Amino acid sequence: MSDNTPVYTYKDFASDQEVRWCPGCDDYVILRSVEKALPQIGKKKEDIAFISGIGCSSRFPYYVDTYGMHSIHGRAPAIASGVKLANPDLSVWVITGDGDSLAIGGNHFIHVLRRNIDLNIILFNNEIYGLTKGQFSPTTELGLRTKSSPYGNTQPPFHVGSLAIGANASFFARVPGNNPKAMTEVFVDAEKHRGTSLIEVLQNCVIFNDGVFDDITDKKVKAESQVWAKHGEPLIFGAENNKGLVLKGGKIEIAVIGENGVTQEDILVHDAKNPDPVMHFMLSRLKHPMVMGVIRDAERLTYGQLFTNQVEAVKEKAKYHDVQSLLNSGDTYTISDN
Amino acid sequence: MDNPDTTVDKAGQPNNANALNQVVIRFVGDSGDGMQLTGTQFSDTSAMLGNDVSTFPNYPAEIRAPQGSVYGVSGFQVHIGQREIHTPGDEVDVLVTMNPAALKTNLESVPKGKTIIVDTDSFVKKNLIKAGYETNPLEDGSLESYKVIAAPITQLTKEAIFDLGLDTKSMNRSKNMFALGMVYWMFSRPMEHTLNFLKKKFAKKPLVVEANTRVIKAGYNYAETLELLPTAFTVLPAHMDPGTYRIVMGNTATAWGFLAAMHNSGLELFLGSYPITPASDILHELSKHIHMGIKVFQAEDEIAGIGSAIGASFAGDLAITTTSGPGLALKTEAAGLALMTELPIVIVNVQRGGPSTGLPTKTEQSDLLQALYGRNGDSPLVVIAASTPSNTFDYAYMASKIALEHMTPVILLTDGYLANGSEPWRIVDISTLPPIKPRFAEPNNPEWKPYQRDKSTLAREWAVPGMPGLEHRIGGLEKQDVTGNVSYDPKNHELMTRLRKEKVERVAEDIPPLKVEGAQEGDLLVVGWGGTYGSLFSAVKYLHETGHSIGLAHFNYINPMPKNTAEVFGKFKKIVVAELNTGQLQLVLQAKFPEYRFLKYNKIQGLPFTVLELSEKFKQLLSNQ
Numbered sequence: 001m002s003d004n005t006p007v008y009t010y011k012d013f014a015s016d017q018e019v020r021w022c023p024g025c026d027d028y029v030i031l032r033s034v035e036k037a038l039p040q041i042g043k044k045k046e047d048i049a050f051i052s053g054i055g056c057s058s059r060f061p062y063y064v065d066t067y068g069m070h071s072i073h074g075r076a077p078a079i080a081s082g083v084k085l086a087n088p089d090l091s092v093w094v095i096t097g098d099g100d101s102l103a104i105g106g107n108h109f110i111h112v113l114r115r116n117i118d119l120n121i122i123l124f125n126n127e128i129y130g131l132t133k134g135q136f137s138p139t140t141e142l143g144l145r146t147k148s149s150p151y152g153n154t155q156p157p158f159h160v161g162s163l164a165i166g167a168n169a170s171f172f173a174r175v176p177g178n179n180p181k182a183m184t185e186v187f188v189d190a191e192k193h194r195g196t197s198l199i200e201v202l203q204n205c206v207i208f209n210d211g212v213f214d215d216i217t218d219k220k221v222k223a224e225s226q227v228w229a230k231h232g233e234p235l236i237f238g239a240e241n242n243k244g245l246v247l248k249g250g251k252i253e254i255a256v257i258g259e260n261g262v263t264q265e266d267i268l269v270h271d272a273k274n275p276d277p278v279m280h281f282m283l284s285r286l287k288h289p290m291v292m293g294v295i296r297d298a299e300r301l302t303y304g305q306l307f308t309n310q311v312e313a314v315k316e317k318a319k320y321h322d323v324q325s326l327l328n329s330g331d332t333y334t335i336s337d338n
Numbered sequence: 339m340d341n342p343d344t345t346v347d348k349a350g351q352p353n354n355a356n357a358l359n360q361v362v363i364r365f366v367g368d369s370g371d372g373m374q375l376t377g378t379q380f381s382d383t384s385a386m387l388g389n390d391v392s393t394f395p396n397y398p399a400e401i402r403a404p405q406g407s408v409y410g411v412s413g414f415q416v417h418i419g420q421r422e423i424h425t426p427g428d429e430v431d432v433l434v435t436m437n438p439a440a441l442k443t444n445l446e447s448v449p450k451g452k453t454i455i456v457d458t459d460s461f462v463k464k465n466l467i468k469a470g471y472e473t474n475p476l477e478d479g480s481l482e483s484y485k486v487i488a489a490p491i492t493q494l495t496k497e498a499i500f501d502l503g504l505d506t507k508s509m510n511r512s513k514n515m516f517a518l519g520m521v522y523w524m525f526s527r528p529m530e531h532t533l534n535f536l537k538k539k540f541a542k543k544p545l546v547v548e549a550n551t552r553v554i555k556a557g558y559n560y561a562e563t564l565e566l567l568p569t570a571f572t573v574l575p576a577h578m579d580p581g582t583y584r585i586v587m588g589n590t591a592t593a594w595g596f597l598a599a600m601h602n603s604g605l606e607l608f609l610g611s612y613p614i615t616p617a618s619d620i621l622h623e624l625s626k627h628i629h630m631g632i633k634v635f636q637a638e639d640e641i642a643g644i645g646s647a648i649g650a651s652f653a654g655d656l657a658i659t660t661t662s663g664p665g666l667a668l669k670t671e672a673a674g675l676a677l678m679t680e681l682p683i684v685i686v687n688v689q690r691g692g693p694s695t696g697l698p699t700k701t702e703q704s705d706l707l708q709a710l711y712g713r714n715g716d717s718p719l720v721v722i723a724a725s726t727p728s729n730t731f732d733y734a735y736m737a738s739k740i741a742l743e744h745m746t747p748v749i750l751l752t753d754g755y756l757a758n759g760s761e762p763w764r765i766v767d768i769s770t771l772p773p774i775k776p777r778f779a780e781p782n783n784p785e786w787k788p789y790q791r792d793k794s795t796l797a798r799e800w801a802v803p804g805m806p807g808l809e810h811r812i813g814g815l816e817k818q819d820v821t822g823n824v825s826y827d828p829k830n831h832e833l834m835t836r837l838r839k840e841k842v843e844r845v846a847e848d849i850p851p852l853k854v855e856g857a858q859e860g861d862l863l864v865v866g867w868g869g870t871y872g873s874l875f876s877a878v879k880y881l882h883e884t885g886h887s888i889g890l891a892h893f894n895y896i897n898p899m900p901k902n903t904a905e906v907f908g909k910f911k912k913i914v915v916a917e918l919n920t921g922q923l924q925l926v927l928q929a930k931f932p933e934y935r936f937l938k939y940n941k942i943q944g945l946p947f948t949v950l951e952l953s954e955k956f957k958q959l960l961s962n963q
Contacts, residue, residue: 015811017823046806051649054814061811062824067803069652070813071645072675078610078642082649082657083803085633086608090653090803108645111638307633315629323601326627327594327765330584331531333386337580 005044010035012045015065021056026177026203030124031063033180034093037187038066043091051080052095053105056131057124057203060095074105077112080119088304091191094121099129102138102158110167115303116195120187123198124177125160126205127212134208146208160200161284165277165296171197172284172296176217176226177204182292189294195302216290229283229293234267237289244268245286252282254289272297360419361573362427363521365514366444367436368405369398369412372514376434377414378760379518383531384418385585385762388575392417392727392872393760394426394946399615399698406460406468408439418525420576424726424872426759428948432524434517436460436491438469450483455520457513459492489560491516498556499549508546512553519557525573529554581764588727588756589619591763592660592686595734596624598766600631600656602735603742603774607632608655610646612639612665615698616754617688620660640668644685648672651681652812654778654802656738660686663705664695666749667712673747674713677838679812680789680798682741682748682776686734689753689868691944700944701755703868704919709749710897710926716835718842720744721897723751725871728763730756733894735771742776744845745797751896753869753918755946776800782807788822796841843898852891852900855879859909860887862960865936866916867893867923870947874916877952886960893923899930907934914939914959916952 048066052058054073061068129135135148143152190197227237235245244267280296397412417427437460495513540546600607637643651657691697724733737750779799801808818825878890914937915924924938
């Protein structure tokens with residue numbers, strides 16, 4: 001945090017625009033969680049930019065009092081890349097949904113992760129197209145009846161974590177859309193990570209896909225259905241905190257501490273920093289319980305660092321350092337006045 | 339000679355009996371034969387002797403088409419003169435052919451009586467069949483009316499370097515240097531420039547330098563001693579303005595224009611681009627200079643190319659994206675976003691033959707309507723076209739200036755002919771160029787609003803992240819006038835649509851008037867735009883100087899058009915619009931100026947106009963008044 005950064009509260013980040021999501025939408029929770037995270041990241045308001053694509057989630061920048069652009073469908077990662085490369089001092093956030101980032105913007109999504117540009121991407125995954133009123137999306141489960149799949153969805157879904165880790169993401173986290181405290185913490189962690197940070201929020205759409213995450217996120221079941229990943233800590237969960245994840249025969253299984261000779265020592269300790277993505281990949285795919293929190297937070301040079309390093313190396317060897325010298329260089333010849 | 343490019347010469351007959359006013363040489367061979375390099379060396383050497391030059395490479399889309407095939411033929415044409423040269427030339431005076439396929443596909447450009455140099459070693463049965471010859475044209479008398487210089491180039495090349503221990507393939511690679519040596523002698527060119535070039539290029543391969551040096555000298559000496567060669571010609575220096583020159587290719591000059599704009603605007607330059615023929619050389623050129631504050635971002639696709647540029651523009655860079663026709667189609671939606679957010683970006687479209695993938699390596703002017711109208715909604719932006727390889731520098735500079743000062747996207751049209759063509763360029767002192775003043779907002783100004791406009795230009799102010807007190811949100815949804823808030827108000831939408839149009843129209847205040855060359859009024863006005871300037875100017879100049887009432891109005895600024903456009907049209911009885919498409923500018927002009935009748939003359943062959951075909955057409959239009 002630079003010394004002259006003002007002390008903000010979440011209220012400083014609310015814009016003068018009326019928020020227009022449906023009543024009861026998780027988007028309100030995400031907005032508030034972001035507003036609470038921003039005072040903790042040590043950036044001045046004017047040094048923050050939110051870039052979104054198209055969809056319900058993408059209205060987000062209008063509601064945050066920083067710089068922002070509500071761009072075009074799927075292209076936010078490309079536009080945000082340009083913002084960050086033009087001014088590396090900015091904290092740049094991409095707001096996107098499952099349709100925006102995984103369907104029309106799929107190409108930009110995988111390439112921004114591959115390059116590891118220092119952005120934070122919040123992916124609002126509600127497994128449905130909301131703004132266009134209820135068609136299946138690239139994350140919709142097979143068989144779901146929607147406006148465009150009245151007899152059931154026949155397109156198998158993408159798995160956000162698998163796709164991201166497959167694209168060499170250096171940071172992947174998942175949070176339930178009804179847990180603002182956890183979300184705020186994860187957003188702060190994402191900003192701290194150097195490189196592209198992807199946060200998947202399981203966001204309930206009350207209108208077109210209500211309750212799709214209930215078996216994971218409902219308060220009554222969450223103790224048994226969620227396991228929270230914390231770097232350096234064992235992956236333990238359950239109402240009585242006695243269940244844990246163990247590795248058995250190359251697979252992750254659930255074990256109960258105190259049964260069949262299982263002790264706490266046998267439980268997997270989460271290593272988010274491991275450059276090898278295999279365990280992160282496996283953890284990200286668990287369905288029940290589902291792994292929440294920062295699953296992967298590995299160090300890798302960012303695109304900006306690689307580019308800056310190269311520029312410095314070129315500078316040392318360059319024959320000319322300004323435009324006029326370049327124009328004057330090479331095979332020139334003079335025509336005299338006759 | 340019936341070539342109008344020669345008959346209009348005013349420089350007078352040179353004293354030297356063997357001196358020519360101008361000459362056109364075309365080097366043709368397999369795409370792997372090094373013809374582009376050979377041609378470039380010849381034109382660079384000639385320029386350094388003070389000739390004016392114009393070049394035109396013509397190569398296949400395939401990188402290495404099967405050897406000896408007609409579709410693998412690659413050519414490089416050089417036009418050199420002691421007077422101003424405006425085109426690479428219509429007809430070929432000396433054709434250098436490395437194989438039968440090259441002869442077959444290029445002979446029609448060579449008038450009878452002109453010179454053809456052939457490598458006889460390549461005229462073997464296998465190559466003749468590939469080229470589609472039933473009999474050997476060197477033996478069947480079909481070339482009787484040409485001056486054929488038949489030299490066993492492959493064999494002589496090998497003999498010059500047999501003791502260097504190179505394999506056959508490597509030896510054959512030098513045979514273009516033998517041909518170049520011959521042509522250097524024929525036109526009294528010194529070899530030094532090329533010898534130095536070889537030393538530099540192959541600094542780490544002394545054997546290659548030695549081989550090529552020996553071969554070029556062997557070719558030179560062979561030509562000198564061979565009785566069959568006509569007496570050596572020379573082309574005396576042209577009259578050109580004094581100054582320091584260098585040869586530039588269009589794409590290089592385009593890149594440099596943006597560098598000059600970067601320097602003079604005080605901004606950093608951002609290029610977001612995806613490789614595409616024939617635009618990639620701009621990306622290559624800028625990639626070399628990242629240490630000067632240029633951020634070159636090779637994106638995952640055309641959309642990310644412009645998307646990243648829009649992001650960089652939002653963050654305060656001079657942002658550009660470069661592409662060719664199909665790529666411009668992909669950038670369409672994002673161009674609309676730049677227009678709606680009123681952010682400055684320059685989109686360069688190096689046009690090629692279309693539609694679809696079309697003719698990637700051939701030139702055309704068929705993207706004009708796409709540039710003007712190819713977006714959803716009423717979406718005007720500024721469209722500018724460069725007209726010579728070297729003035730792509732000026733128009734890249736002006737495109738940047740207009741984008742930054744008027745807060746608008748600008749499309750800069752060049753084409754494959756300008757992009758790959760080269761000519762002498764008098765090096766500009768960039769401090770003498772018109773200044774560029776980006777319209778930045780004042781930080782912490784409590785009165786500032788995202789869409790408040792300058793009274794005269796209607797441009798909004800640029801507030802970029804990092805400026806305190808000006809945090810704001812913009813986007814693709816319709817904006818409320820002044821505040822920039824999202825607005826669905828019907829009357830506001832109409833107002834904003836008209837404001838966006840009016841803003842672009844007011845750019846006309848900052849562009850020069852349309853100039854007429856040749857007759858200032860009279861019988862026939864030729865109208866052109868972009869890369870056809872050299873051919874149109876040569877044809878109009880020839881006809882005007884031989885007594886015809888003909889003028890040329892060539893557009894560089896197409897949207898908006900210069901303010902005096904209608905006035906120019908009113909001074910002529912007949913107007914013809916000549917374009918390398920089916921009549922796109924003609925369509926626009928007919929709609930904008932219904933009080934005039936616009937005839938059209940079009941060519942859609944992926945090739946530039948020849949001066950001859952233009953002159954004939956214009957004569958015909960002049961004769962039936």
